[in-house]
Amino acid sequence: MKKLIFIIIVLFIPSLIAQNKMKIHKDQMNKFEQLEKLKLIEVLNLDEETTLRFFARLNEHRKKMEGLKKEADNILDKMNELINDKDKKAELNKNINSYLALGEKVTSTRSEFINSLRDILTEEQITKFLIFEMKFREDIKGMLFKMRKKSNGMFP
16 A cells, blocks of 8 residues: 555656645645545445445545634634733633643544444444554655655755
């Protein structure tokens, strides 16, 4: 799997270099998402109906998680502004509590999603999905790190 991902990334590098950074990031993410979908269908051995139901639910979950991530980013931005203002200690504490509560919400949202898969996938397929998701993300992060390191010798 690592070799396949690496080959696909290498094939796309020349076309990506010529584009601006935002477009590159968006294109890379789309290609990684397409690759992830193809590999998931293969790993989970999904039929057409199950594929449609699974990805509809996965996309819905990812939208929720993206919303929670934006919320967390907003809280962190507020905390960053407040950190040097000693008069805002109470507000800073409020934001810390909000951030921690949001972390719990992320965990419960993820648990609800995984449990919601029980009417679509078997326990074995859910297990394969969880393992695949972890390994796929780690592989992508590792490859992106190596690509950045090789491209300019430092982080952009």
